[in-house]
Amino acid sequence: MLQDKTNKQKDYERASQLLGRLFEVDSDITEQISRCIQYYGAVEFFKNLESFDFSADVFEKLDAVRLVLFGMGEEVMPEVLIDEITTQKIDSTEGGAEQ
């Protein structure tokens, strides 16, 4: 069981480091991401992105990762945002129908 926890912790750290590399941010940001992701879990971390205290720049990049994951069918969006995205898309695709 201890082994499980250690492996999981390593994977959380690896995930945070990969995000740090992807965003090209300092190690303190990577550590902040690591703390949040370990506390909430990977799925809940993205669902609760709005509740963390990340800078606007980091938030935007995390949100971009969330969009990619959502696009791949992962359940990472809070319900309220799914409704928003779906409505926006339907509005934009149906808006042009009016002649």
Added chain:
Amino acid sequence: MKKKYDETYASSFIKGLTRLTGISESKLKKYAAENNLFNVLEHPNIIEPNKQQLEKIHVLNEFISTYKLLKLQEKENKIVLNSSTVAGEYFVSLLGGIKDREKFMAAFLDSGNNIIETRTLSEGSIGEAVVYPRMVLKAALDCDCKSIILAHNHPGGSLTPSIQDRDITERLVSIFAPLQISVVDHIIVANINYHSMAERGSIPQPSPKSVSYNAMPLSDIKNVKEETMDFNADMSEKDDIDLDNIDFLEQDGEEEDEWEI
């Protein structure tokens, strides 16, 4: 309605990828109009990214694999590798991002196919790693497992098992058979794809002649040329195929790809 929903997903994916990599939205949309959009992650060169963009896609791929592994771990306290698909995805998340060396791993399972432990048993150079059967045996006996899934990566990108891959599988099958420990699969990972020897029915039978504890090299250079198509490699390009109409290899029922120990 379904189409609009699909468009929503595609549009989110494009928006996110553009923000992360700098690849233009129009380029991605143009590609998506005639192809499976997710190919850009699997085969990024098709959209001709620059070096920096390509590196970002590789890192993103690694993150996605790690994310999927964490999701699996969070869902259940124990990870159950009860099919070649789950095992393949599990090892892709562990080995998919490694491009600079070969790494040989094994998942040791209990009678319910729960992972007792996953260990790295060897790490080598870009084209070769050496496997010590004694180390695999010791690790298996230490955790009192009932079955084992072997896995290693091919940094060169080929999904086809090499002659050495087959030899080491046969040797380990033969070593463990008298101990009533089954080697149920050998997964080969290249990028984000995998090849399952069990799925192809190519796990060898135990042979007393093959029992040897000498170190064995693994290599992805001398591949066995018997495969006509790499599993998973091109499936993304065949998304419009109705999966219900495909006769999968050795698949008679829904649970056919589950292990039989």
